[in-house]
Amino acid sequence: MVNIQWYPGHMEKARREMSEKMKVVDMVIECRDARIPLASKNPLIDQLVGQKPRLILLTKTDLADPMKTKEWISYFNQENQKAITVNLKKGQGFQKEIIVACLELNRKRRDKQRSRGIEPRAIRAMVCGIPNVGKSTLINRISGKNRLEAANRPGITRSLTWLHADRELDLLDTPGVLWPKFEDQKVASLLAVLGSINEDILDPKFIAMDAIRSIQEGYPHFFTQAYAIQEDMNPNQVLKAIAEKRGFKLEGDVLDTKRAAQSFIYDLRKAKFGGISLESVHEGM
Ligand SMILES: Nc1nc2c(ncn2[C@@H]2O[C@H](COP(=O)(O)OP(=O)(O)OP(=O)(O)O)[C@@H](O)[C@H]2O)c(=O)[nH]1
Numbered sequence: 681m682v683n684i685q686w687y688p689g690h691m692e693k694a695r696r697e698m699s700e701k702m703k704v705v706d707m708v709i710e711c712r713d714a715r716i717p718l719a720s721k722n723p724l725i726d727q728l729v730g731q732k733p734r735l736i737l738l739t740k741t742d743l744a745d746p747m748k749t750k751e752w753i754s755y756f757n758q759e760n761q762k763a764i765t766v767n768l769k770k771g772q773g774f775q776k777e778i779i780v781a782c783l784e785l786n787r788k789r790r791d792k793q794r795s796r797g798i799e800p801r802a803i804r805a806m807v808c809g810i811p812n813v814g815k816s817t818l819i820n821r822i823s824g825k826n827r828l829e830a831a832n833r834p835g836i837t838r839s840l841t842w843l844h845a846d847r848e849l850d851l852l853d854t855p856g857v858l859w860p861k862f863e864d865q866k867v868a869s870l871l872a873v874l875g876s877i878n879e880d881i882l883d884p885k886f887i888a889m890d891a892i893r894s895i896q897e898g899y900p901h902f903f904t905q906a907y908a909i910q911e912d913m914n915p916n917q918v919l920k921a922i923a924e925k926r927g928f929k930l931e932g933d934v935l936d937t938k939r940a941a942q943s944f945i946y947d948l949r950k951a952k953f954g955g956i957s958l959e960s961v962h963e964g965m
């Protein structure tokens with residue numbers, strides 16, 4: 681059993697800076713991965729946000745299961761909180777929806793200002809979320825400029841940066857932040873398998889097996905369809921069967937299950953076998 685923890689110094693520093701900046705922001709845009717909307721919820725963010733309005737963005741919907749994403753959206757849409765899905769790969773079609781949602785969440789406060797004869801300034805929103813969820817990409821897309829560095833690795837953004845994204849909206853990019861201790865290691869391995877934890881500290885077999893278990897719960901026929909392997913195998917047997925199918929062998933004809941795990945994780949992240957979500961709404965009830 682491997683214990684995954686990843687809370688490097690730069691995250692603690694970012695958390696402190698974000699807490700400081702909360703005083704000057706009007707709202708928070710919390711990015712979560714549509715494939716793991718519960719595991720990608722950072723508990724630190726609740727403390728940080730307090731009573732300020734919050735917009736939840738489910739990112740990477742192009743890689744998720746559309747039916748499950750729909751269920752998650754109605755689950756998250758609550759008073760003083762709104763949820764929207766975005767496919768940032770597509771680049772268009774969501775900017776306006778996000779701006780309108782931000783305006784709506786700040787409407788009462790801004791109307792009050794107007795009634796006192798004050799013209800409200802642009803809304804200041806802090807964009808936060810776990811590493812690699814798409815925060816910088818989102819801000820680049822809304823502002824229409826590629827000013828922020830974004831890449832498919834966790835821990836790219838290291839400082840807080842304001843960008844005037846729209847006439848009505850200023851966005852603050854923040855570094856991806858996790859939390860000091862994963863109480864539930866299943867959460868840690870879901871974050872790991874989708875690329876939000878530093879790869880150097882991970883055992884691919886361990887995280888692949890956890891993901892296989894989650895997929896088997898939500899999609900009983902997945903492995904038969906994707907790899908043409910027998911149903912009702914345990915995760916270790918699934919890895920062996922993938923190694924066998926793919927011809928991944930070590931010296932002496934031993935099956936290379938580590939390579940099978942790496943190949944499975946790679947395909948899963950790219951949604952090679954179609955969009956799938958690793959968590960379902962009933963888990964959040
Ligand atoms: N397929 C897909 N890829 C996305 C989407 N959003 C972001 N990405 C990709 O996810 C990777 C991470 O994006 P970033 O914008 O760097 O993520 P971040 O949250 O700023 O990451 P950190 O700065 O490390 O915390 C990039 O390769 C993006 O192209 C999406 O909606 N769909």
Ligand SMILES: [Mg+2]
Pocket residue numbers: 815816817829830836837854855856
């Ligand atoms: Mg970033």
